[in-house]
Each structure stands twice: as C-alpha cells, then as structure tokens.
Amino acid sequence: MPIPMTDAEWSQRVRLAAAYRISALEGMDDGVFNHFSCAVPGEPQHFLLKPFGPLFSEVTASGLIKVDAEGSVVAGEGEWEPTAFHIHARIHAGVPRARCIFHTHMPYATALASLADMRLLPVNQSSLRFVRRTAYLEDYGGLVLDDGEANRIVEALARYDVLLMANHGVTVIGDDIEGCVYDLHYLEWACRDQYLVYASGQPPRLIPEAVVARTAEQMIEEKRMAKAIHFAAMLRRLDAVNPGYDR
DSSP states (O other), rough: OOOOOOHHHHHHHHHHHHHHHHHHHOOOOOOOOOEEEEEEEEEEEEEEOOOOOGGGGOOOTTTOOOEEEEOOOOEEOOOOOHHHHHHOOOOOOOOHSSSEEEEEEEEEEEEEESSSSSOOOOOGGGGGGTTTTTEOOOOOOOOSSSSSHHHHHHHHHHOOOOEETTTTTTEEEEESSSHHHHHHHHHHHHHHHHHHHHHHOOOOOOOOOOHHHHHHHHHHHHHHHHHHHHHHHHHHHHHHHHTTTOO
C-alpha cells in the first residue's frame, strides 16, 4: 500500500535515495552497511533511513523507512541496522542543525582515520574546505550500540560539520542533502590527495596558516554557491547509469 505523505516528504525521499546511489557510484558504500538519514519536513520527531538489507545502489524513495526517536518504524517496511539507529537518532536529537546525517566507511577517509596522526592537513586547495570544519574522535570505542558511544559522537559534532572517527570512518552533517553530498564527495577527494602525498614519500608542502584561514572562509561561500549545482551534476550521472531511485 502507498505510504501517505506530503509532497515535501516525497521530495526529501527522492533526493535522499539519490544521495545513496550517488555515493555508491563513487565507491563510498560498504555492502549492506553504512547509512544516511534526513529529518522529515514538518515532522522533526521523525527521520528517513535506509532499512537494513538493500545496497546503496538499490535504495528507492518509497523503500526508505520513517523512524521516530524511540526507534519505532512509523512508516515503510523493514528494520533499521542497530548502529544506524543509535548514531542517527542521537545526532538528530542532540544537534538540531543536523537535519541530514551521512555516515560512511569510504576508503580514503577511513584510511586517514586509521593512522596514528589522523589529522587532515592543509596540503592543497581541496583540503581547505575541511581543515577548520572537522572534528576528530581520537579513540575507537567499538560498535555504536549504546547511548554512551553515541553521545561521544554528538559532543564531537557540537561545533563541527565533519567528524573523522578513529579506526572507523566519517560522519558528515548539514541542513540539506545537497550540502552533505557535496561535503562527502570533496572530503573523500581531500583524504585521497593527502594519502597520495604520504605515499610519495616526500614531505608535504603545507599551506601557510594565514592563507588557510582566508581560504577556508572563501570555501564556505563556495559551498553555498556550488552545492546545488554539484548535486544536479551528480544526478545527471546517476540518471545515465542507475535510474529508478525515484520509485
């Protein structure tokens, strides 16, 4: 049976399903694991989430489940993966500006988070999108299956939009899907570039702090200008190779 919903919710579902499939195209998924969520427009107590089972590349708008803060599935079929609920429910409740939350084990960001020094360095222009917007969870505490571990994530994101989680992966938050897709894409590129610098065996050429500060501010404005354009471009690529997310 069709799920009754507003036009605003359906639009959110379509864009969130597209975000899952875009990330799969870019190699940022991890089998049936990893998860993105978004608050339901007009229903701040509910959020949309992929049920446990489908691959990122298989997600559809109608296949998303609607979940409340206590973990009840109030619309849709399927169940949440346990770490998905604990991560997303606590961030949605504890960080009000986090209307969208993307958590992945994407390769280069996870590799950086697995190093003794997991800091994102100002090695090139791409990294300047994140060096001042990234928090670090320095100690791996196991699977996020309780409020204690989830609360550590909430505290780390209190003043930041990006979280590198030691020996685990990355979480990106924002007020819209377009911004989170933008950040996830360019964060992985920045981590890839730093990995390649390390792999060269040469010492990194770091950008001077004064330039970092000025350019980091410019990058915030660039994101505002470019995130919708970037998302539209990713949709064109997706529509060409893996349509059907809007079912």
